[in-house]
Amino acid sequence: MCDTCGCNVTPGNRHLLESAHPAGGREPVAVLQGLLAENDRAAAHNRAHLETHGVLAVNLMSSPGAGKTTLLEQTIDRLGGRWRLAVIEGDLETERDAERIRARGVPVVQITTGTACHLDAHMVHRALHRLDLSRLDLLFIENVGNLVCPAAFDLGQHHNVTLLAVTEGDDKPAKYPVMFRAAHLVLFTKADLLPVLGDFAPDRAEDHLRRLGSAVPVLSLSARTGDGVEAWCRWLETALDARRTGAAAP
Numbered sequence: 579m580c581d582t583c584g585c586n587v588t589p590g591n592r593h594l595l596e597s598a599h600p601a602g603g604r605e606p607v608a609v610l611q612g613l614l615a616e617n618d619r620a621a622a623h624n625r626a627h628l629e630t631h632g633v634l635a636v637n638l639m640s641s642p643g644a645g646k647t648t649l650l651e652q653t654i655d656r657l658g659g660r661w662r663l664a665v666i667e668g669d670l671e672t673e674r675d676a677e678r679i680r681a682r683g684v685p686v687v688q689i690t691t692g693t694a695c696h697l698d699a700h701m702v703h704r705a706l707h708r709l710d711l712s713r714l715d716l717l718f719i720e721n722v723g724n725l726v727c728p729a730a731f732d733l734g735q736h737h738n739v740t741l742l743a744v745t746e747g748d749d750k751p752a753k754y755p756v757m758f759r760a761a762h763l764v765l766f767t768k769a770d771l772l773p774v775l776g777d778f779a780p781d782r783a784e785d786h787l788r789r790l791g792s793a794v795p796v797l798s799l800s801a802r803t804g805d806g807v808e809a810w811c812r813w814l815e816t817a818l819d820a821r822r823t824g825a826a827a828p
Contacts, residue, residue, distance in 0.1 A: 624734025642723030
């Protein structure tokens with residue numbers, strides 16, 4: 579996917595391309611493979627940096643408008659008194675989502691990617707240096723809204739959470755298998771709309787997920803009403819406890 583559309587090249591790694599690829603140099607495929615390898619090295623560095631400070635990082639991925647920011651607002655309201663939270667926000671332009679998080683008193687770093695349709699490990703590395711990790715327990719990375727490319731880039735996170743809004747169609751796991759195979763948890767969001775939609779069947783969506791060979795847990799919730807959000811928060815707290823005790827992840 580990214581090897582053909584060219585979005586491997588981002589504001590975070592362009593310097594690598596320019597420094598290692600003089601005119602008439604390597605073949606494009608080799609260049610892109612090199613960029614991915616550099617991304618993985620940066621991701622490993624990010625992960626080690628987070629683990630040194632005991633911080634759990636969760637990467638939120640979805641289509642645009644699936645409710646990532648609204649879910650983060652609910653999560654901050656419920657867990658902010660128990661855990662020290664921060665957010666890295668990814669969007670092509672604007673700081674609108676970051677402003678919503680900032681209004682809740684949580685540290686947030688905005689990454690504007692310009693034309694890149696995903697975050698990469700280099701961008702996240704720069705953002706981490708703008709946060710005091712010694713004062714954090716849980717870091718959310720809200721990736722750029724896109725059901726394709728974000729799944730291909732390790733950022734240094736510990737868990738991937740994929741959101742699927744019930745307004746999108748229950749066949750999305752079948753149509754976008756890479757994204758859903760990469761998930762450690764799948765959330766069916768905007769579940770309060772199920773009674774008025776009629777064409778999204780959670781059981782059918784989960785069946786598509788299982789046909790991919792994925793056994794990850796699935797939760798339905800509505801960040802607008804709060805229904806189901808407590809189960810999501812319990813999943814996060816289990817993941818936090820597992821990270822600190824070395825137990826199995828949820």
